[in-house]
Amino acid sequence: MHCIGNGGFFMWWWIASAAALAVLIVVVLLSSVRVRLKYYREGENDEVDASLSALFGLVRLRYKVPTVELKPWLNGIRMKVAPEETSGVLPELDFAREEIRRFVQRVRKLIAHMKNYKRFFADTLKHVHVVELRWDTRFGLTDAAETGMTGGVVWGLKSALLGVASRWMSFERLPSVTVTPVFNQPTFRTEIVIRTRMKVFRIIAIGAMLVYRVLKRRGGWIVWLRVLLGRSPKESTA
Template sequence: MMLGYPYGWITAAGLFFLLILTVILTSPVVIKGQLRRIGNDDDAEIKVKALYGIIRYRYKVPIIRLVGNTVQMKKQVSNESTGINTWKQFNDELDVDRVLSSIGKLKLILKMTRDLKGLVRQTLTKVRLVEWNWSTSVGTGDAMWTAMATGLVWSVQTSILGLLSQMVKINAEPNMNVQPMYQQPTFTTEWSCIAQIRFGYAILAGLQLLVRIKKVKGGVKAWQNILFKA
């Protein structure tokens, strides 16, 4: 009888650990995105919450301005984990050269990393879209052109959703609306969505990516040189 006690405690501890691990791996990583353009005001925001809110990340661009050929942005980044919060704010600019440079970096990474696109597609199949809202008002001041613009905007919105439905699982009824404004020239749009992926799938995708990066000539350092070089 006494001999069974240690094994009983070990079994109970093992089952408890297994339960905790299962809860962690099946917990959802919640990603919320939002984009708005009202008048000349633009803002965008992404929030990520994992492990039931223990880990939080927030990326916000409250100000987006077009100045000549450059897009000027004010960024705010908040990262919270186990009660420790880091927050920083900075200004940034985006021009044609920087966009082309980013595209070049992406092509190089895709070329040097084995089946990276396949890994991304495989991971996206585990993502569930649980909310999708997109409302737009458009007007040109002319009834005929407003009607044509309304149809064009509606076509763009439905095409984007259709393309997305081929990559992720849509578990909610999308809410979309395009409102024609015949009285005056205007364009406003508000978009938001909520997506989820299990924490275990996200960890697995990260580990698979790390393995593929290490197989690249130069490994992690090669990736860093590409991503962070001027």
């Protein structure tokens, strides 16, 4: 009987390990990153619920923003953020108007130092698959005629927004949209739920394309590096 020596055994072990690793990499690349966003508003109360899952549910992140308080425009925005299943006092985040202005300025600086950024964003959104989109609105005014007229305006606005979204993203099923008027009673409640997915290999390809477009823009990588490291956009030069 022919016996496999130590060298042959280790060779087959490495081949089997490499094959198993290759299969694992392919499975991971073909898996999806799923994002679920929910926005709910009733009266003066807002709530945002965001969750992300990847690697077949092995990676899960979820955060809730139960209060989004719009401060006077000169002061900025205040939010209370709570991770999943957090109890007690919620941490409060304040964003002054100047901080928001600087953030927007940095984002614009990054976008300006990408080659053909419009094409990049269009190609990225094309690979976003919308698994579910549900938008329910219930409202009422004291006057029945005004309620009916406003309902038509809301329907038109929703239809226009969905038409724009369908041009940029892929919908796996028809969106569910409702507008329910409540006559002779002032009330307002709206809920938007959107679930999306994107393949991991697509995300990696998008990241690689982002790096490519930044490098193709003259001085782009310098600006991106400085901005991401916290340098003021005014200190960055193309």
